[in-house]
Amino acid sequence: MTTLLLAAKAAVAVLLLASGGAKLADLAGFAGTVRLFAPARSSGWVVAAVRHAAVMIAAAELMVGAVSLCWPALTWVNLAVLTLTCGFVIAAGLGYARHRGRPCHCFGALTKRGFGLSSLLRAAVVLAAAIASCMPVRPAPQLHFTLVFHLLLLAGAVLMAAAAAAAAKALLTQPDSAGTVA
DSSP states (O other), rough: OOOHHHHHHHHHHHHHHHHHHHHHHHHHHHHHHHHTTTTTTHHHHHHHHHHHHHHHHHHHHHHHHHHHHOOOOOOOHHHHHHHHHHHHHHHHHHHHHSSSTSOOOOTTTGGGOSSSEEEEEEEHHHHHHHHHHHOOOOOOGGOOOOHHHHHHHHHHHHHHHHHHHHHHHHHHHHHHHHOOOO
């Protein structure tokens, strides 16, 4: 059972790292999605705050994903993971209800999927994995990590996020079928 819980925790952590890295690479696209959830008649400061909110969401995903992956026995990070994944379900639900078909930019330029029933179901599956990973995990003695191993995991987390960001950035600079850059 511990192995399945750690696998769920690692899967959600890697998802957060990829998502956060890709969102930072396509900040304009993700900020546009965040803007969808602001009131239609927003004041100037709300519009300006959208980009900051987009950066903070992506940064939170990176930080929480890295801590969850590198220090799986920490229980406090589970609440942060759960909060983020609840936010995914809320965003997917509101997007499905109000902006069906519009791109969600959940993974920056790495996905062209829009808000729809499938995005809501995917968010629910991620939430279920996050709920499962909130169960107390006491790693078996053979899974006892040294400081060096934690730091290597952190380096891997940084590389994962950087790879997602690089891939998203590359997709942003590729011309589409009409010959224009996305």
